[in-house]
Amino acid sequence: MATTATGASPPAVALEGVGRAYGERVALRDVSFTLPAGATVAVFGANGAGKTTLLRILAGLLRPHAGRACVLGAELPREAYRARGRIGLLGHEPMLYRDLTVRENLRFHARLHGIADGRAEELVERVGLAARADEPLRTLSRGMAQRAAICRTVLHAPELLLLDEPLANLDPGGAAAVAPLIGRGAGPARVLISHDAEQGLAEADHVLGLRGGRQAIWAPAAEVQLGDVRGLYA
Amino acid sequence: MRATVSALIRKDLRLERRSFESVPAMLMFSVSTFVLFHFGLDRGSLEGDLAAGVLWVTVLLASVLGMNRLFVAEQEQGGFDGFLMAPVDRTALFVAKAVVLFCFLVAVELVAVPAFVILLLEPGPGQALPELLAVLLLADAGIAVVGTLVGALGVQTRARDLIVPLIALPLLVPVVIAAAEASSPLFAAGGADPFPGRWLLVLALYDAVFGLLAYAVFDFLLEE
Numbered sequence: 001m002a003t004t005a006t007g008a009s010p011p012a013v014a015l016e017g018v019g020r021a022y023g024e025r026v027a028l029r030d031v032s033f034t035l036p037a038g039a040t041v042a043v044f045g046a047n048g049a050g051k052t053t054l055l056r057i058l059a060g061l062l063r064p065h066a067g068r069a070c071v072l073g074a075e076l077p078r079e080a081y082r083a084r085g086r087i088g089l090l091g092h093e094p095m096l097y098r099d100l101t102v103r104e105n106l107r108f109h110a111r112l113h114g115i116a117d118g119r120a121e122e123l124v125e126r127v128g129l130a131a132r133a134d135e136p137l138r139t140l141s142r143g144m145a146q147r148a149a150i151c152r153t154v155l156h157a158p159e160l161l162l163l164d165e166p167l168a169n170l171d172p173g174g175a176a177a178v179a180p181l182i183g184r185g186a187g188p189a190r191v192l193i194s195h196d197a198e199q200g201l202a203e204a205d206h207v208l209g210l211r212g213g214r215q216a217i218w219a220p221a222a223e224v225q226l227g228d229v230r231g232l233y234a
Numbered sequence: 235m236r237a238t239v240s241a242l243i244r245k246d247l248r249l250e251r252r253s254f255e256s257v258p259a260m261l262m263f264s265v266s267t268f269v270l271f272h273f274g275l276d277r278g279s280l281e282g283d284l285a286a287g288v289l290w291v292t293v294l295l296a297s298v299l300g301m302n303r304l305f306v307a308e309q310e311q312g313g314f315d316g317f318l319m320a321p322v323d324r325t326a327l328f329v330a331k332a333v334v335l336f337c338f339l340v341a342v343e344l345v346a347v348p349a350f351v352i353l354l355l356e357p358g359p360g361q362a363l364p365e366l367l368a369v370l371l372l373a374d375a376g377i378a379v380v381g382t383l384v385g386a387l388g389v390q391t392r393a394r395d396l397i398v399p400l401i402a403l404p405l406l407v408p409v410v411i412a413a414a415e416a417s418s419p420l421f422a423a424g425g426a427d428p429f430p431g432r433w434l435l436v437l438a439l440y441d442a443v444f445g446l447l448a449y450a451v452f453d454f455l456l457e458e
Contacts, residue, residue, distance in 0.1 A: 061315055085321030095312030099252040100245070111241035112320035136252070152316070 010073045012037045012160050012189030013058060019066030020053050027053040028213045030067070035206065037159070040190040042204035042221065044197065046233045049210040051193045052091070055162045058191060059089045072159055085113055088158035088188070090166050094149035098138040102129055102148045105137060106155060113156040123151040127177045142169040150178045154186075161186070164193045197229040235329075238322045242330030247337065249307055256303045257341050260296040264346035267292045272353045279356030285421040286414040289350055293343070294377065294410055298399045300338045301381040304331055305389035318456060328382055328452040335385075336378035343370055355421060362420040365429045369420075372437035373413040379441060380405050383448040386455045405444075412436040 013035040020028040028050040035041050045051050056062040058071055060080040068075070074082035089095070096105040106120035124133045127147040137145055146169045153161065166182050167175050180186060184203050194200035201207065207224040209217030209232045217228060250256055271280075271288050280288060308314045317327055347370070351358045359366045381402060388398035416433035 059315070059319060061318060081321075084319060087319060089315065089319060091312070091315075093312045095316045097245070097249060097307060097311050097313065099249050104245075104248065108241055108245050109316060109320070111237060112317065112322055114237075114321070 010037065011035055011070075012039070012072060013041075013191065014070040015067065016069075017067035018054075018057065018064045018069050020050075020057060020062060021065055026213055028057070028064075028210075031208075031210075031215045032067070033206070033208060033215070033218050035189055035191070037189055038187065039205040040184060040192055040203055041206040041208050042200035043191060043193045043208045043210065044195075044200060044217070044229050044232050045210035048212075049232070050213040051210060052164060053213075054210070055089070055091070055164055055191065055193065058160070059087055059162055060084065061089075083160075085156055086159045087162060088153040088156070088160070089162045090149055090153040090182070091162075091164050094137070094145050094152070096137050096145070096148055096152060099136055101134050101136055102140070102151075103133040105148065106151055109152050109155055115156055119155060120151070123155060123181070126181065127151055128173070143171055143174050146170055147174055147178060150182055154181045159188050161188045161190045161192075163190060165195065166192070167199075195233075197226050201226065201229065235323045235326050238326040239330045239333070242317075242327060243333055246307075246330065246334040250334075250338070255306075256300045257338050259303075260299050260338065260342045261345055263299060264292050264296045264342060265349045267295070268346070268350050268353045280354045281356065281421050281423040283414070283418045285355055286418040288354060289347075289417065290373070290410045290413045292350075293339070293346070293373070294403070294406055296342060296346070297335075297339060297377045297381055298402060300335055301385040301402055302388065302395055302398050304335055304382065304385035309389045314456070324453045324456055325449055327456070328386070328448060331385070332378045332382040332448075335381050336374050339374040339377060340371075343374070359420050362429065366417060366420050368434060369413055369416045369437070372434060372441060373409050375441045376409040376437060376444060377406060379444045379448050380409075383444075383452065383455070386452065390455075408440050409437065412440065 011034045016032050018028060018031045019026065031054065043051050043054065053062065057064050057069055060076055060083055063077045070076065072083050072086050074080060100108070102124065103120065106124065107117050110117055110120050124130050127150060129144065129147050132140060132144060137148060150166065161182055163182060170178065192200065192203060201221050201224060204221040207217055207219055207221050208215065209229065211232055216232060217224065384398055384402040384405070387401065388394045391397050412433045416430060416437065419429060
């Protein structure tokens with residue numbers, strides 16, 4: 001393993017020389033790090049740096065073309081089935097059906113994960129969506145849809161959260177409502193993509209910087225300066 | 235797996251009830267085609283082979299519209315990702331989608347077949363209705379199985395509207411042959427001829443073979 005951060009074992013994520021290409025274009029090259037269980041890594045990088053590709057590899061939705069990827073002790077893609085139901089992915093899209101209500105969407109996902117409907121109801125209350133829970137998702141504002149998507153992400157109490165700009169579209173009240181579910185101290189290990197350097201550094205134990213698909217920074221968050229992160233976008 | 239299949243079916247039927255994306259289009263296509271045949275052939279009524287051919291080619295082409303839309307919500311709204319990350323048997327998606335497409339076909343035929351009888355058939359199937367129902371159900375099952383497989387393949391390509399009919403129609407030629415052969419005597423001019431039960435067996439065999447084949451390969455279609 002090229003770069004390692006010590007912590008409790010087994011690690012939530014262990015990557016060794018991971019690469020991924022889309023045809024001729026290399027999106028990710030030689031990424032290596034180990035994230036201990038319960039820790040948070042903030043991932044920074046300009047558009048096209050490979051952040052979303054990294055997240056989808058960790059979610060088991062993309063195969064790495066090079067290297068070794070191990071998530072929650074499961075070797076990907078060979079043992080991806082062992083990680084299913086233990087990862088929560090919050091991407092750019094809410095992964096919810098626009099013509100179903102918030103409640104119907106969450107109950108559907110609860111059934112896929114074998115969870116009682118009560119958990120969905122509890123989450124809807126916690127994020128302040130109870131009054132709108134019976135409205136189709138397409139009628140909700142983007143902030144409301146983001147709250148619903150966060151409920152879907154944590155519905156099954158995942159051990160690893162993969163969060164792509166989780167606070168996008170949320171007002172301060174919304175951000176405060178979801179903080180106990182996906183914020184620091186929520187419990188699960190987190191891979192957090194952010195373009196807000198200050199907030200990302202404050203939330204993270206480790207920092208991964210990507211530039212052109214390559215690993216430019218891997219260090220404890222305390223050792224990374226704001227300027228280092230901003231340099232990734234230069 | 236039963237709970238997962240049930241959840242997927244209920245979700246899809248609810249989405250169709252809200253969006254009306256598939257069944258109305260399939261139905262409009264079927265009825266419009268019968269109207270076109272009614273005037274295009276310039277005949278008061280059809281019987282035998284010709285009637286059976288018109289019915290089954292229309293049903294098959296209408297079913298392509300349903301196949302094209304079958305996985306669109308999963309692809310465009312992240313349903314595939316949510317499903318693939320859940321701890322469930324992936325073939326549950328195949329079973330659920332095949333059942334949903336089968337339900338769509340039955341719903342369309344509840345209106346389209348009477349429209350076919352009114353517009354093009356003289357006399358109607360009359361006493362042969364149970365046999366016609368058996369042919370319809372077995373043919374629908376075959377179309378649903380193959381349509382689900384091809385729909386899953388097509389939705390991952392950019393040319394979905396082109397790929398689905400190009401793959402599905404040749405694969406479904408045996409269904410059209412068997413269904414037309416089985417239903418042709420039911421539409422005979424002088425009342426129903428003896429029913430050729432062996433074509434029902436052909437349809438049942440087709441359903442079983444393609445059902446098992448689709449069940450075996452569907453998992454791989456969902457792989458990236």
